Amino acid sequence: MIDATIERFCRAIDLLIAAALAVMVVLVFGNVVLRYAFNSGIAVSEEISRWLFVWLCFMGAVVAMKDGAHLGTEMLVSRLPVAGKKVCMVLGHLLMLYVTWLFFDGSWQQARINQDVAAPVTGAPVAIFYASGVVFSVCAGILLLLQLARLLTGHLRESDLVMVKESEEQAELEVLQAGLARSDPQQEQPDAQPSSNTHNGTRP
Secondary structure (H helix, E strand, C coil): CHHHHHHHHHHHHHHHHHHHHHHHHHHHHHHHHHHHHHCCCCCCHHHHHHHHHHHHHHHHHHHHHHHCCCECCCCCHHHCCHHHHHHHHHHHHHHHHHHHHHHHHHHHHHHHHCCCCECCCCCCECHHHHHHHHHHHHHHHHHHHHHHHHHHCCCCCHHHCCCCECCHHHHHHHHHHHHHHHHHHHHHHHHHHHHHHHHHHCCC
C-alpha cells in the first residue's frame, strides 16, 4: 500500500517535472526568438524559468532518492559484510535526516521572511522560491524514515543496503538490467505455449 502510494506520487512528480521543463523551453526559446526577430521579449521569462529550474531540481532529487539513484562512493561499503552495511546505512540515514532537518528549518525561515516580499517582475511572493526547499525536505524526510524503518524491521534485501551509484552510467545500466529482467518472464510465457501445442500435435 505504502509502496504503491509512493510510486504514484513519484510518477506525478515526473509528470510535473516534464511539464516544468516544457514551460522552461517554451519561455526561453520564445524569448530568444522574440528578442532577435521582433526586438521584443517575454518579461517574465527569466524569472519564471529560474524558479521552475529550482523546483525541478529539488523534485528530481526526491525521485532520485526513492530510486537510490544519487551518486556516491560505494568502494568501502560494498566490501563490508551485511552487518557492516546495515550499520553504515543506519548512520548515513541518521546524518541525512539531521541535514534534512537543517535544510527544512532554513527553508521554512526564509519562506516566512519572504512571504510578503514580491518578485521584481512577476510580483509573486518570493516565498514560493524557498518553498521548494520545504517540500523537498518533507518528502526526503518521509522517504528516509520509511527506508530506516524497513532496515530496522528486516524488510530490506542485501542488494538494497547500498543506496548510491558510483556513476550515472552504472545507474542507467542497472535500470536497463531491471527492465530486461522484468520483460524476460513475459516473453518466455508466450513462447512456451506454442511449443507445447506443437508437441501435442505431433503425438501419435
